[in-house]
Amino acid sequence: MPIYFTVKEANQIVELIRPWMKEIMEIRQGLLEKRPELVPVLMQIGSNGGSKVASQLVEEFRRMETLAAQIQATGAQLKDINNGLVDFLTLREDREVFLCWRYDEEQIQYWHEIDAGYSGRQPL
Secondary structure (H helix, E strand, O other): OOOOOHHHHHHHHHHHHHHHHHHHHHHHHHHHHHHHHHHHHHHHHHHHHOOOHHHHHHHHHHHHHHHHHHHHHOOEEEEEEEOOOOEEEEEOOOOEEEEEEOOOOOOOOOOEEEEOHHHHHEOO
16 A cells, blocks of 8 residues: 655655765765776676675665665655655645655655656646
8 A cells, every 4th residue: 555645744754864865875976986996896706706896885785775775664765866866655636646855955845747757846
């Protein structure tokens, strides 16, 4: 059974998940900065079993996975880690839509149709 949020409830969850999203965004940025180092490591993994960098990479991905699971466990839907997008299912005029929050926003200010995505955001 789906969980529906009011704007107030979703904003309370935003306060809870904000530090988790912050950490996800920081890990993501760190991985992007390490990208030049990662290609040779990833190629090496297949031939000789890995390296210290590969082990660190695995830990960072595991941490991101744990954080994403924590966000999902609240009933929120993590949509895009590149932009820090999280949606919350709600009812608007007796139909399902999403309340939409982006990491750099103080609180939820937008909603969109289920199939519209971020580009279809409309002010509350």
